[in-house]
Amino acid sequence: MATHLIVVEHTGGKLVKATLSAVAAAQKVGGDIHALVLGNGAADVAKEVAPYAGKVHFGEAAGDRLAQPWAKCVADVAKSLGATHVWAAATGAGKDLMPRVAARLDAGMASDVSAVLDDKTFKRPMWAGNIIGTVEITTTIKVVTTRPTEFAVPAPGAAGEIGAVAVDPGTSKMTWVKFDAVVSDRPALSDARVIVSGGRGVKGPEGFKTVVEPLADVLGAAIGASRAVCDAGWVPNDWQVGQTGKVVAPELYVAVGISGAIQHVAGMKGSKCIVAINKEPEAPIFQVADYGLVADLFKAAPELTVALKAAKG
């Protein structure tokens, strides 16, 4: 029977919900589910994870989140449990850490999987999501990261047992220096119900302020952006939606002045409802939009903002 180890991600003392996609994927394989919480505040986060795992192990001695020492801790715990599968969400942190874990365990790894077929076979997007590959991991231990938008959050069960685990980060070459958070009152892109994204059509940082932000405000939305505008430095790179940015699947995605390059579409086509506003009738974004409005965004977006305000009453 399979023994799963879920590497739990947390920030600011809170569980990062994307982790639950890894739990959901492990449940599809079936077997015992262990969760591992490392680093500062791990004991508290363990309580939050307990309803999703049979057993939660926490190891505060792992220290700051750094790929090298954490990979050792994860691999050590995986070995001592006899884990057959080691999972994490395919977030920035998961992508940084898990290949090192795989290398340490001499294990094959499948990145960013979108479906679980059986205990060794997974589907995953390739070529910016233009192709879905089915991959088979041939090693005894399997390392997998899950695409958070592709797995429904599992229902919480009875709280699993929580216990401390001895971890030894070993001698690492790495040290953590600092984290400069992008401060925002808006919901995080990864779990927003509504996202308003701007592209090159917005014309500059000013356009984001005057057109995109007010629309996002009235919708209570997170703000996203295309790679081109992140590249140009109009907005933080953290806002990037696409193959090389974040993959999102909100209930409503409003693309403002986004042409719909393959690499952007790869990150948002899973959204339940897609609205596109673009003045080019031939823009590829209209091929994925449920509702397309061919219009000058500098007129249509503010008009939409006003109409939504009115609709709210």
Add this chain to the structure above:
Amino acid sequence: MKFLVTVKRVTDYEAKIKLKADKSGIVTDGVNMIMNPFDEIGVEEALRQREKHGGEVVIVSIGTSDSTDKIRSALAMGADRGILVKHDGPLDSFAVARVLAKIVDKEKPDVVLMGKQAIDDDSNQAAQMLAELLGWGQATFANIVTLEGGRATVVREADGGLETVSTTLPAVVTTDLRLNEPRYAALPGIMKAKKKPLEEVEIGSLGVDIAAKVKTIAYEEPPAKKAGQKVADVASLVTRLKTEAKVI
């Protein structure tokens, strides 16, 4: 300081990717092939660091002789020499990391620069695996790289902001989009590149286990999205969102 930069030949990001009729892979005939864009950023970063610290920039690619072009492109940008590890057929990330570890043993670079992911299989694994195999520190998704006092201090693109980590050298660094804007190779560079050394190594001669730990056993196209509709104006958009899609 010595830099080893990996370069992968991939399908153009603007190309329309299609499945072969027998679904055994993607159609590459007539598809433009480019240097993986993140690798190009890696080459640029190595050149800029060489300008500051002096040293050598070595390019390595794994593939058939078709990859020679992409190594020459990097040499035309200003890199010093190239290594082609000759191999035909699929290779998983772990095998790539093992091959690179061998090249690192031989070349002994201070910094290995790699793209954060190749835009064909999007795995984002090989660099981190390489760092682990070597026992080196890593800094993925780099936004600013500072090499000083035997360390790399790197500002990284992380979820929710920018994280700074530091690691002793040698180290593996992967590039993110905003690290730099790669230069275009000028004609004199292109001419010079033709004469720069390019060594070819048979993968079999490295004595590395390249057996697949991960096999891609099937390819398919994602389910087509049903066609959407154009709306005439903002008012009808709002009505549809409310009554049809029920999202507002």
